[in-house]
Amino acid sequence: MTEERDVTLAIDAMGGDAGPQAVVDGVAHAVKGGLKTRFIFFGDKAELEPLIAAHSHIADAEIRHAENVVSMTDKPMHVLRRGHDTSMWAAVSALDGGEAQAVVSCGNTGALMAVARKQLGMIEGVERPAITALWPTPRGRTVVLDVGANVEATGDQLVQFAIMGEAFFRALTKAPKPTVGLLNVGAEDLKGHDLIRTAARVLREADPDMAFKGFVEGNDISKGTVDVVVTDGFTGNVALKTAEGAARLLGQWMKETLTGTWNAKLGALLMAPGLRKLKARIDPSSNNGGVFLGVNGIVVKSHGGADARGVESAVKMAASLAKRPFGDEVASTVKTVMDRRQRIAETAADDDTIKAAAV
Template sequence: MTKSQDHVLAIDAMGGDAGPKAVVEGVAYAIQRGLKNKIIFFGDKAQLEPLIAAAPETRDAEIRHADNVVSMTDKPMHVLRRGRDTSMWAAVTAVSEGEVSAVVSGGNTGALMAVSRKQLGMIEGVDRPAVTALWPTPRGRSVVLDVGANVDADENQLVQFAIMGEAFFRALTEVERPTVGLLNVGAEDLKGHELIRTAARVLREADPDMSFHGFVEGNDISKGTVDVVVTDGFTGNVALKSAEGAARLLGEWIKQTLTGSLNAKLGALMMAPGLKKLKDRMDPGSNNGGVFLGINGIVVKSHGGADARGVASAVNMAASLANRPFRDEIISTVQAVMERRARLSDAKETTVKAAVV
């Protein structure tokens, strides 16, 4: 792969609820704000050509025609069997063949995960993928994973999620030692079920290089108590959707309050610059883009309903990760932690046998 090709991004232009228009406009928005990567759009050429013509920032982008589209209702197994002529499949193929460094799609999450695992495989030593979410906090942003790839996870997988989340946060922010916490029903060591207590013990004993905080509770996510919050996909997805719903409710209350009377409207007019900043901070699009960690390639899932700004956020994330060696770091760290865990287990077993004798 040449140096110029290291920066190429594949964009599934047909994925997402808003169709290719929002995708092209999102890439144009990202280019306006400094994106330098070469772009390849995968999708219906007849639909894409006029959209690109209307967005001059994307005039250097390449179009790769794909006959079909993965719908939001398609089952993953159906796509694996019959989806090879879709824009999603073609975009992921470009990653697997080394033509591009990363792929962005707003399409069917289950199908994208299945196609990515099929074509790219898993990182060595990782059992299951995990989906990330960027969470706004007073300190900036935290990473939460898993938010939907796995309904449950055992202690080994939680340990792997922690390692992947740490490496991902470091690649995204260049923070040398991000703090990591396990989401639990309480911060005390005795809280939670045996599975999560075992995962905490492994991280403390077998990964001394990790800045492991211990257990965190649900309110710690938005407080930014740690940089990386680790949980299973069921809990993480419920937390994410609950936060999104709370943000929408708060936004609606603010809107009703500021338009409820003439005095309120006048006050809102005077507060317009501050309200604009608040709206931007509450906009989920500013943190759009979930990365499929554990997949042996960079796959970024854009929210299906993302507007141009949201698509741009996902594209910029893909670009920022494209040349970061965090996958190599995950491989080496997982291997080292598992080896330390095995040695510690052997040492404890020897100690127990000696005590019995």
């Protein structure tokens, strides 16, 4: 469990909308850029062999044939029952068997979550998994979770998401004490429903080691007000898709503005280096890769429609996390916080009993 350990990534090469070409190209770009990682590709061997052979950087990567593919329309239960011969199932099996330290897949999100839970199990003390998203901010990146695994979440689950998100951010960035906030309709303590106020109280009382900053609002995500923003999957997914749509709309408007006239085109030519940098910063592909926190293993879900650049981003994230596993830290912290919460609740109940007896 050191940063120097060898890392092998299991790649589900068949599940994305763009097919295996984008997946193979993305892996090749990551290796060409300096990533030193072994790869096992899972999918149609006849289709993968020429794609991989075209890249000298990964020509020696291992290919394991998988007869079938999980489609984007397959139901998770169908995959659990009849999908054992798919590239997705085989890739997760490699992680479960210790042959790989992380999995990357562009495939069906619900099916991947179900397969990961079935084969890998959950971290002790964690009730539900959560999916992360990386948000570009002026300070760097903010982690938002959950962005789609759970339509609803209880107060205890939000607390667990906060603990997992903090550990994830620390593993990804080496930040010693990430700041954490709960997404709410206002920053004031009285705002929001009882569930989220209860979660905030638990984090303040039962996890004094966390740099919990209280409630944050939607505009705080892009500001980078905190390192980790915690919410339920319904709200998080709406926020994520809204931000992605806004980024693409801004890119489209910029293109139209900078190509509308000859003067604009000349100006764009002079500003080309800066514009390329700006494009890279607002392109959702630059931060592609959602991690399934809570399962016993590192599973990275690349966007289904990711191009090679997006796959490259997801692969780099998986390799980085594989060098710094954090599941034990999550399990230990969840147990500590929940035990503290129980003791606080028992103490409060005893105090109420004493007060009632005195009356």
